[in-house]
Amino acid sequence: MSARKLPDPRKFPNPRKLLNARKLPNPRKLVNTDELVNTDTLLRLVGMRYASAALMLVGVAALYGAATFSRPGDVDANGREAPVTSAVMVCPGHEGGRLAVQSLASPRKGGRVDMTPTKGGAALASMTSPGQSWEKDTESGDDSYTLRATGAMAAGLEAEQTTYEDGGDDRGLAGARCASPATDQWFIGPGPVAADELDLYLTNVDSQPASVDVIALSGEGPLDTIEGRGTRVEPYTTRVVKIGGSPEGLGDVVKSAADLALRVRTNGGRVTASLRVRAGEEKGIEWLPRSPAPAPSVVVPGVPGGPGKRRLLISVPGESDARIRTQVITKDGAFAPQGQDVLDAPGKTVTSLAIDGALVGKAGAVRLVADRPIVAGFAADRGADIAYGTSTPPLDGSGPGIVADNRFDSSLVLTAPSGAATVEVTTVNATGKSAPQVIEIPAGRTVETALAAPNRDAKDDTAYGVVIVPKAGSGPVHASRTLSKGKDDDYLFTVLPITPAAITVHLPDTVDTQGALTPG
Structure with a gap:
């Protein structure tokens, strides 16, 4: 290939001459300079x-x-645990009975607890030192009671309302944990077919009105009705709603239900809900314990031993059916009840399962693992009384278990479903406290242990508290307390599921961002 001859650059025109030779337009003829922006x-x-x-x-x-x-110090990007410094609880009141309060001993000082009528008035009692306990018998009336605590007194505080009637239509022992206000609450137990009366107590302890929706599931499915929606509860009042006996109590649609799962949800404000059951003539009354939110794995502790019927109640709130594996845990071990190891429960229903044959008179717990979230509890009858229980979160170090009112014949039922557990149990009252009792629960076993007041000369009906603390390295423990009196056909009892006492609150994660400096 021959080389290409390039032109001589010296023969190109001079660009400076080209520029000078070009005639540019006069800018005055293009734009009026008076209209230009002043520089x-x-x-x-x-x-x-x-x-x-x-x-x-x-x-x-x-x-x-x-x-x-x-700012007070370095920001913790993982959040932190802080002591609880404020607490509000409601005891349903109305029918009278004993109010009992137990505070947790603490090196922290300061704070106060006051128990007052919800509608206002003088305090029934006050406490100012952590570790104190208090009890008072109240008369039947038309008001609930509100417990308010501040400072160190609020951490680990527990309160209960207990009634004892040895005759009449309300014969029996009944107990209720005084509960905190919430926006979404669940109960599972008998329906109007199995109870003479079901009274839902709705208490508003805030300064603004609350609006409540009551929703129910039965053995036949959801009880769809617009009744029970938008029930108004005025500030500092308790409203009693008769389930099946009033429009706000779901009206006639609920009357044919033998078992119920009841959801109490607010669409404005918050309330404390308590559900009272009058089982029937000379069968006494009882309060249904509040159930935790639906979950796929639950443990229902404290099914009492002895004669009588025991029924497991399971509700599936979702649309889809649930497949549930069941396991009964007694002192003899954990086993799947024959013919009941797997249960298919329809969605939007309550399923009842007899378990007295599996328990054969022993106290125990039931573990349920499902492929859908469920709510579970039990119904028990013995002698002249009835009692109800529900699933509980474990005592696993997040907080001790505390019971405020123990008397007559009291016992703990402790279950370790997944690993060996060890707890220390201490009883306390105004005279002092007992030496800690160490109780070991083998893995997959239930242990029942009797309780006694620190002062063994105390009267039979003098209340005392109990504090249950899992030891370091212990497996999770599910617990309940059985309170009883009498024998055979005169046997009266109540069961209280035990939940971890609130001693700390998790403060959310924080970071250095512009959003932290601007209003939300």
């Missing part, structure tokens, strides 16, 4: 704009600097 004005506007931006940057920097220097 000085333009520069001043641009300068002001950038000056404003600079001032804004200085302000933000100052704000961040102030926040940095004024």
